Amino acid sequence: MEKVCRDWAKQAFGEGLVDAKYWDEFATNAQTAAAEVYKVKDFAAGEAKLKELLAQYAPKEIIAVGGEENPALHDIYERIGNDGTQIYTDKFDIYDHRDSADVGISTAEFCVAETGSLCVDNYSYEARVTSMLPFVNIVFVNANYIVKDVTVACQIIGKVFDKGYLGFVTGPSRTADIERVLSLGVHGPNKLLIIAVENVEGGR
Amino acid sequence: MxxxxxxxxxxxxxxxxxxxxxxxxxxxxxxxxxxxxxxxxxxxxxxxxxxxxxxxxxxxxxxxxxxxxxxxxxxxxxxxxxxxxxxxxxxxxxxxxxxxxxxxxxxxxxxxxxxxxxxxxxxxxxxxxxxxxxxxxxxxxxxxxxxxxxxxxxxxxxxxxxxxxxxxxxxxxxxxxxxxxxxxxxxxxxxxxxxxxxxxxxxxxxxxxxxxxxxxxxxxxxxxxxxxxxxxxxxxxxxxxxxxxxxxxxxxxxxxxxxxxxxxxxxxxxxxxxxxxxxxxxxxxxxxxxxxxxxxxDNGRLEAAKDPVLQQAFQCVRCASCLNVCPIWTLVGGHVYGHIYSGGIGAILTGLFHGVETFHEFSDLCIGCRKCASICPGKIPIPDLIDELRARYVKKYGAPGMDKTMFNMVLNDRGMFHKLLLKAGSIGSAPFKKGKFIRHLPLFMEELTKGRSLPTIAEESFRDRVERLSKKNPSKPKKRVAYFSGCNMDFVFADTSENVVKVLQSLDMEVVYPMEQACCGKPILGIGDREAGKETAKKNIAAFEKVQPDVIISACPTCTETLHETYMKLFENDPEWKARAAAFCSKVREFSSFVAEEYKKTGRLVHAKGGEKVTFHDSCHMKRGLGIYEEPRALIDATPGVELVEMHNCDKCCGMAGSFGMKYQEVSIPMLNEKVKNIQDTGATTAVVACPACMMQIGGGLDKAETGINTKHIADLLAEKL
Missing domain, CATH: 3.40.50.10420 (NagB/RpiA/CoA transferase-like)
Known part of the structure; x- marks a missing residue:
């Protein structure tokens, strides 16, 4: 999958800029923005949480990205497929099912504590449609990668952003254009579910 | 069009x-x-x-x-x-x-x-x-x-x-x-x-x-x-x-x-x-x-970007918060601004992208309350940029005739105004009068008293009282204070002006009143006529130079802001008058902040036992123009027998805003009604203000609604307890 930066941790995160200690602030602000947040100790626990969420939303079709870069996710996607749910991970398959998939599974590079945002590297077309077109977006992120505020986030982005597409996602798609009543899911997902993994090496 | x-x-x-x-x-x-x-x-x-x-x-x-x-x-x-x-x-x-x-x-x-x-x-x-x-x-x-x-x-x-x-x-x-x-x-x-x-x-x-x-x-x-x-x-x-x-x-x-x-x-x-x-x-x-x-x-942007004043508009990030807090926008909505961009920043951007002519069609809709400037993320002085565009319109097309004639005939020449008022004195004794208010005016003037009573013209103008009041000046004064009354405080609220003098004299100040003083010039500067504004400023500066004061006091925050800040900016290219203006401006002080400072020096600014509930309305020019809002509250706190209760939205414009309240009374009255309600909700028996224009508006509203609540200038409150 095409990305703005191949390895954000190595190339973009400077000394002391990301820290797990901002978790509580991030989680609170993400929830205020109507995201659901789950912290899990490793990918095994993440898989269990994912399956629990999928059972809840019972999707007919899933489109998913991030498996190419992350072997743990790759394996999880494969097991979901083996369990009998249609899951598409190839970019052209994702294109074909972009409008019919019920759930999109994607990844984020880091979290922003001040705003409860996820920084997403969306250079590729398939990453964008996966996170935007289905009604539910489930996002995997490393729970240790949290920056204090938007200023630090923009510093980090500034180090690696030479071309492409990235940004912040903060809660689901929303509007208040009718009588200023908050309504979710107007063009993008109406659910944003974040699975934050504490130990990305463990539990495989 | x-x-x-x-x-x-x-x-x-x-x-x-x-x-x-x-x-x-x-x-x-x-x-x-x-x-x-x-x-x-x-x-x-x-x-x-x-x-x-x-x-x-x-x-x-x-x-x-x-x-x-x-x-x-x-x-x-x-x-x-x-x-x-x-x-x-x-x-x-x-x-x-x-x-x-x-x-x-x-x-x-x-x-x-x-x-x-x-x-x-x-x-x-x-x-x-x-x-x-x-x-x-x-x-x-x-x-x-x-x-x-x-x-x-x-x-x-x-x-x-x-x-x-x-x-x-x-x-x-x-x-x-x-x-x-x-x-x-x-x-x-x-x-x-x-x-x-x-x-x-x-x-x-x-x-x-x-x-x-x-x-x-x-x-x-x-x-x-x-x-x-x-x-x-x-x-x-x-x-x-x-x-x-x-x-x-x-x-x-x-x-x-x-x-x-x-x-x-x-x-x-x-x-x-x-x-x-x-x-x-x-x-x-x-x-x-x-x-x-x-x-x-581009569409006008590159030219404006090189303009040292108007380029500030480009600190805008299009958040529209200036609309959200604008007392006019929140009443009339965006459509009456008539173009794409509405509200305060909308007026400015329209001026830059579509010309001063389009801007002029709705530039009246800024009352200069500065609420927007206090929250703008890019700190754009929105009302100042609107004033600048008004001035550019006037430079190109001249000032609106009627406004200018009225100004020159009346406000710029106090002597003339005085004579006119003496002639028109019959209004004051007309059957429409009730106490100090006129509740109804006949015929074409009926509009003016639709939602508010108007104050009557003082039976004795302040200038006619000066000679008598001067006799009470202290023999060994601490300072020589020259009083700038402004139009309202000379002819309408002359009693309040008298109270200003009494309070200052109680502080051992000698008070003098230069008779040749004119209007501060805000009404004509507000419509963008800077040349006429300069003439007025020169008149005032010269009049006050003659009496050689230590301090120049005004009890009207709008006048104070004009004398203290606007005069400084008027003479950029005129070294002689720039120097004279600088000397003048540096002496100008707003009444309540000056008195609070003197009270403090003399140990009088201490909490006094409360009693009757009073509430305080912050005038726009006082709070956001001059940054004065703690001092009048400290003075109320130090006044025996009264207790301050804050009202909701105490610093929201009352709707008078100079001549706006008369010209657009349909917008002004709903603003006033909101203010009256907020005052009533406090249970206060008196609304205290520090601005004669607010006093006219709020006093008129409280009277018309028959609330029984008094309106006092802070000078009135202080003088009563001397």
């Missing part, structure tokens, strides 16, 4: 109950929600940071544009520079023809509305759809947005449902908002999927890498920049910033001020052509770089 009847348009909006209810609810909720979004943040530091960043950027606008263009071209984007809307439209049609574009989706772009972009698509048989829900509904109904961020705020759900019905062939129940949202999602999803080209604006453009930033909640801009195979960006030059990290200065304030969120749902940065997947004619998948075109729009 046909001559507009602004008063008639205002009247219609005031009678639109749906809009009135939506706006008043919003105006009430916005300030608290905004502050909540800034919890734990140093707002002033963030504002200063943004101001500085945008200020520096605009100084280098040409270099930034060159760098931005070079960055994009290096990445494969085609960049155009358009002088005006017509050039943009020509470029767009060429792009459409070259790429065989039949369907276009757009995400919100004020710049595209500014140049009426959509016309060029429809004229050429190209289907174009707005995709922001509010903009989409408004466009279906052929209306114009009434707010930059909330385009449909003037409508209720049933009106919105009617708009939906124009697009879908069945009935849409207005009760069910979630259903309408899903209907919009379904309908617009097809537009996204089938579109050949996506058009966006940009919240910022980054010179170092050519990225543009898009801030949205619905996510429509992400779809517009993802699904179609062509992306066109229309961006004003003023949106350019140097580096990616500078975006943080905008992003930490724009969502908080705009929609009271720490961050909007989506903040997207697109840099150059990005990947797109589609199927070719043979049904084969193709992955390729999307074509990207960026159009830099």
């Amino acid at each position: 046909a001559e507009r009847n602004l008063k008639k348009e205002i009247q219609e909006k005031l009678q639109d109950d749906i809009m009135q209810s939506a706006l008043s609810k919003f105006a009430e909720q916005y300030p608290g929600s905004r502050l909540n979004a800034y919890k734990d943040q140093d707002i002033e530091e963030l504002r200063e940071n943004l101001r500085q960043m945008k200020h520096d950027a605009v100084q280098h606008i040409d270099e930034l544009a060159d760098e931005f263009q070079a960055s994009l071209e290096k990445r494969g984007t085609k960049v155009f520079r358009a002088k005006d809307g017509d050039e943009v439209k020509k470029i767009l049609i060429d792009i459409c023809k070259e790429n065989n574009v039949k369907r276009v989706v757009k995400s919100k772009s004020m710049a595209s509305e500014e140049i009426h972009m959509n016309e060029c698509f429809t004229d050429n048989g190209i289907r174009v759809k707005e995709t922001d829900l509010g903009e989409w509904m408004i466009a279906l109904a052929g209306q114009r947005p009434s707010h930059m961020v909330m385009p449909a705020i003037h409508l209720n759900r049933y009106q919105c449902a009617k708009m939906f019905e124009k697009e879908v062939d069945h009935e849409v129940p207005g009760e069910d908002i979630p259903n309408m949202i899903q209907l919009a999602r379904k309908t617009l999803r097809q537009e996204f999927l089938q579109a050949d080209m996506g058009v966006t604006g940009a919240n910022f453009g980054i010179a170092e890498n050519g990225a543009i930033g898009l801030v949205t909640n619905e996510g429509n801009a992400r779809l517009v920049t993802t699904l179609p195979r062509i992306h066109v960006v229309l961006i004003g030059y003023e949106k350019l910033i140097p580096k990616t990290e500078d975006a943080a200065s905008i992003l930490r304030l724009l969502p908080r001020n705009g929609t009271c969120q720490r961050m909007t749902s989506y903040m997207t940065m697109v840099d150059g052509p990005t990947k797109v997947i589609y199927k070719d004619e043979n049904g084969r998948h193709v992955e390729t770089d999307r074509k990207q075109y960026v159009i830099l729009l």
Whole structure:
């Protein structure tokens, strides 16, 4: 999958800029923005949480990205497929099912504590449609990668952003254009579910 | 263009109950929600940071544009520079023809509305759809947005449902908002999927890498920049910033001020052509770089960017918070501003992009209360820029005749005014009078007393009392104080002026009153006539030089601000008068802050035992113009027998605002009614003010509503307890 930066941790995160200690602030602000947040100790626990969420939303079709870069996710996607749910991970398959998939599974590079945002590297077309077109977006992120505020986030982005597409996602798609009543899911997902993994090496 | 009847348009909006209810609810909720979004943040530091960043950027606008263009071209984007809307439209049609574009989706772009972009698509048989829900509904109904961020705020759900019905062939129940949202999602999803080209604006453009930033909640801009195979960006030059990290200065304030969120749902940065997947004619998948075109729009921006005063407008990030706190906007809504951009910043941008003539059609709608300037993320002195544009209009076309004649005949010549009043004295003793108020005026003047009583003219003007009062000056004065009364305090509130003198004399001050003093000049400066303003200023400066005072005191904050600050700015190119003005201005003090300071020196500024409840109204010019609001409260606290209770929105404009309250009494009276209600809710028996114009308005409102609540100037309150 095409990305703005191949390895954000190595190339973009400077000394002391990301820290797990901002978790509580991030989680609170993400929830205020109507995201659901789950912290899990490793990918095994993440898989269990994912399956629990999928059972809840019972999707007919899933489109998913991030498996190419992350072997743990790759394996999880494969097991979901083996369990009998249609899951598409190839970019052209994702294109074909972009409008019919019920759930999109994607990844984020880091979290922003001040705003409860996820920084997403969306250079590729398939990453964008996966996170935007289905009604539910489930996002995997490393729970240790949290920056204090938007200023630090923009510093980090500034180090690696030479071309492409990235940004912040903060809660689901929303509007208040009718009588200023908050309504979710107007063009993008109406659910944003974040699975934050504490130990990305463990539990495989 | 046909001559507009602004008063008639205002009247219609005031009678639109749906809009009135939506706006008043919003105006009430916005300030608290905004502050909540800034919890734990140093707002002033963030504002200063943004101001500085945008200020520096605009100084280098040409270099930034060159760098931005070079960055994009290096990445494969085609960049155009358009002088005006017509050039943009020509470029767009060429792009459409070259790429065989039949369907276009757009995400919100004020710049595209500014140049009426959509016309060029429809004229050429190209289907174009707005995709922001509010903009989409408004466009279906052929209306114009009434707010930059909330385009449909003037409508209720049933009106919105009617708009939906124009697009879908069945009935849409207005009760069910979630259903309408899903209907919009379904309908617009097809537009996204089938579109050949996506058009966006940009919240910022980054010179170092050519990225543009898009801030949205619905996510429509992400779809517009993802699904179609062509992306066109229309961006004003003023949106350019140097580096990616500078975006943080905008992003930490724009969502908080705009929609009271720490961050909007989506903040997207697109840099150059990005990947797109589609199927070719043979049904084969193709992955390729999307074509990207960026159009830099001038339309008056580059000229304004070089103007040291007006360039401040480019510190704007289009959050529209100046509308949200504007006491006029929240009453009349956005449509009466008549153009694309409404509210305070709207007036300025209209002046810059569409000329001072269009600006002039609705420039009356700023009353200079400075509420907007106190919250603007880019710290734009909005009312000052409006004054500047008014002055430029007057320089080009002259001052409105009637206003100017009245000023020269009456306010600028106190002697003449005095004589006129003596002749007109019969009004004061007419049967319409009740106590110190006139509750009704006959015939054509009836309008003026519709929602407020007017004060009667003082039976003895202040200038006629000076000789008597001077006799009580202390024999060994601490200071020589020259009193500048202003028009109201000379002829209407002469008793209050007398109390000002008594309080000052109680502090061992000698009070002198230069008889040749004129009006401060604010009424004529307010309509933009700086030449007439200079003549008035010279008259006053000369009159006060003669009496050689240590201090010049005014008990009117508007006069004080004019004498203290505006006079300083009037004589930039006149060294002699600049020096004389500087000497004069440095001596000018506002009454309550001066008295509080002297009370403190003499140990009188201490808490006194309370009693009767009083409430204090902050005048706009006093609080936000002069920054004085603690001192009058300290004085009330030190006054025996009274106890301060704060009212809701104590610093919201009472609606008088100089002559505005008389000229647009239909807008002024609802503002006054709100103020009267807030005063009544405190249970106070007296409303204390420190401004004669507020005193006239609030006193008149409290009397007309027969509340039994008194209105006093702070000088009256202090003098009573001497």
